[in-house]
Amino acid sequence: MHSFIAGTRNEWSKLAARKKLLFSLLLLVLLPVASAVLLSQLQAGIGIAAVSSGDFPVLMLSIYTGFVIPLFTFMAAADLFAGEIQDRTLKLTLLRPISRFVVFSSKVAALGLYSLVSLVVGCAVSVLAGLLLNSQSGWGTGLLQSLEAYSVAFVPMFTLVVLAVLLTQLFRSASGAMMVCVFVYAALKLLGVFYPQYAAYSPTYYTDWHQLWLNGAVPASKIINATTYLAASCILCFTAAFAMFDRREI
Numbered sequence: 006m007h008s009f010i011a012g013t014r015n016e017w018s019k020l021a022a023r024k025k026l027l028f029s030l031l032l033l034v035l036l037p038v039a040s041a042v043l044l045s046q047l048q049a050g051i052g053i054a055a056v057s058s059g060d061f062p063v064l065m066l067s068i069y070t071g072f073v074i075p076l077f078t079f080m081a082a083a084d085l086f087a088g089e090i091q092d093r094t095l096k097l098t099l100l101r102p103i104s105r106f107v108v109f110s111s112k113v114a115a116l117g118l119y120s121l122v123s124l125v126v127g128c129a130v131s132v133l134a135g136l137l138l139n140s141q142s143g144w145g146t147g148l149l150q151s152l153e154a155y156s157v158a159f160v161p162m163f164t165l166v167v168l169a170v171l172l173t174q175l176f177r178s179a180s181g182a183m184m185v186c187v188f189v190y191a192a193l194k195l196l197g198v199f200y201p202q203y204a205a206y207s208p209t210y211y212t213d214w215h216q217l218w219l220n221g222a223v224p225a226s227k228i229i230n231a232t233t234y235l236a237a238s239c240i241l242c243f244t245a246a247f248a249m250f251d252r253r254e255i
Contacts, residue, residue: 012111029077041134062131062151079186082169088179154215174249
């Protein structure tokens, strides 16, 4: 356990040192602020509250989980795996008295932590930016719903992390891994649009599954089935990715 914690800290320090991480966090901050200012001006112009301050964080979450967080997660996964193979830094890591499983799981944990930090930052800034809106209706209820939505959104985001880790095992360059991750993600999204009967079998279908939790009309059995599917997807992708990582030549 000590090796795993130390490895996770080491991998997180690698991510924190990259400009891409700082840029992603900056985008998470600027996007809701700019959106809140534009909506506030729009509502002032038409005299109607188009979006309440309580609903605004949930609206931003759909943008975060649909585009922003997956994109930067793919970048981070490509850097930590294919990028380190390309730069020959992974070989130095494996020279230490540490198992490949610990190295692999530490990288996955650091990527999961990155998704969690992104959600926390996005939630905090969106809630504060919502105060810029003219309408304060439903603020108390909206705040509780926002906290619930951002909390459960971590599950599908971590599923995308493990899926990205699996795809990056096929490449030895960060750019190639990044492009394929984005392509696969977009293809699975389009598959759900043109063939909705198969959409539920894709992990990308659940990027906005926080709506299920906020909609009281959705039966609990559907939420349980979705949770079970995402957990199974994580286990299968994690196992397959580690098998490839353990066998590959560094």
